[in-house]
Amino acid sequence: MIDASLPPAHPESPMNRTLTPLAASALVLTLAACGATARTPATSAPATSAMSATTTTDLTALTSCGVTAEFPVPAGAVVTIKSSATEAVVALGAADRLVGVAALDGPLPEHVTGVDDAVWDVELPVISEKVPSFEAVAELGPEAILAGWESNLSADGAGSRETWESIGVATWVSPSACRDPHLQPEILTFDDVFDEITTLGLVLGREDAAATLVAAQRDALTDLAAARDGRTVRALWYSSGSDTPFVGAGIGAPQLIMQTAGLENIAADVRDTWVSMSWEEVAQRDPEVIVLVDSVWNTAAHKREVLAANPVTAAMDAVVAGRYLVVPFPASESGVRTVDAALSLHEQLAAVAP
DSSP states (O other): OEEOOSOSSOSSOGGGSOOOOOOOOOOEEOOOOOOOOOOOOOOOOOOOSSEEEEEOSSEEEEEETTEEEEEESSOOSEEEESHHHHHHHHHTTOGGGEEEEEOOSSOOOSOOEESOTTTTOOOOOEEESSOOOHHHHHTTOOSEEEESSGGGSSTTTTOOHHHHHHTTOEEEEOGGGOSSTTTSOSSOOHHHHHHHHHHHHHHTTOHHHHHHHHHHHHHHHHHHHHHOOSOOEEEEEEEEOSSSOEEEOSSSHHHHHHHHHTEEETTTTSOSSEEEEOHHHHHHHOOSEEEEEEBTTBOHHHHHHHHHHOHHHHTSHHHHHTOEEEEEGGGSSSSTTHHHHHHHHHHHHHHHOO
16 A cells, blocks of 8 residues: 655655765766855745745845745855755855755765866765754854755754744755645656756855756756667665655656656656555566665665565565666755766666666
8 A cells, every 4th residue: 555645755864874975976067166255144024935036136035845035145154954955055166155064865976077076075064964953053153054854944953944034044945845745846847956956056156057057967868868768667766664665756856867767657646755655566566677775774785685585575577687776865855966866777777677
């Protein structure tokens, strides 16, 4: 049976684990770092759209997940929570703005192509492996806090968005991770991914870098589309869990990545980003290949063991033949590595497709 009632946030918390390096595949970047001038942020009334931005001379009003904040342009001292937010800042050449980084899902990519091959070789100011406390973030004096999940900015997390607004600190959450289904993208597209990159480029004063990155990634998608033969292969996106797997469903990053790579998601009919699905249901839907999300708290190797040990899945053709594709956890959510994940899966698929 499928449980489609879960919230869009991933159930396993990487914030409670110690992270080890995971290799990343090629990401096309043409970037350079730059400085910033800090300004005092103001506040404004809430809005209802998932994400929108309007600019004045000194401030950018940015709405994400139904909350509006006014960011100094460009934002100077920035704190990021989760890899997707951190990687966006680094990719846009604004790593020098980071005064604190927390809750990384894995290391920055190790292999990069582009003009500046050392763009990811930065010393990140990591303040916590988990979601930091409000006090730990506040003492850094941030002008802006960028988060990958809404739960990162809550009373139980690093402080609510309302609390930060009350002291003049602007906050942003990736719209692809909004809890309210009405504020999520209907179905995540690369236009949504690129809108996030473009908007953060505006906030960071790195519009040109954002435009360069988006253009390079659009070109990579064009090349990928031309390389595909039109065939699709049924696939399971196995994100986490052992007794009951948590799998990529039909409207989030897993669906977008799989569809782009030439994979037909067996859970595409479920209107959610991720969902719990029984192993019996997985076996009935009979994926031809299985995408394993590699995380330190639930590695791809462990997932192989789970599939081989479970009598329900051990007899599946994909398991017997070992038709596995691997994606690192930081690339499994919407962000600057979404295109890269699709490219990598397409390349891996060529080697294992039935």
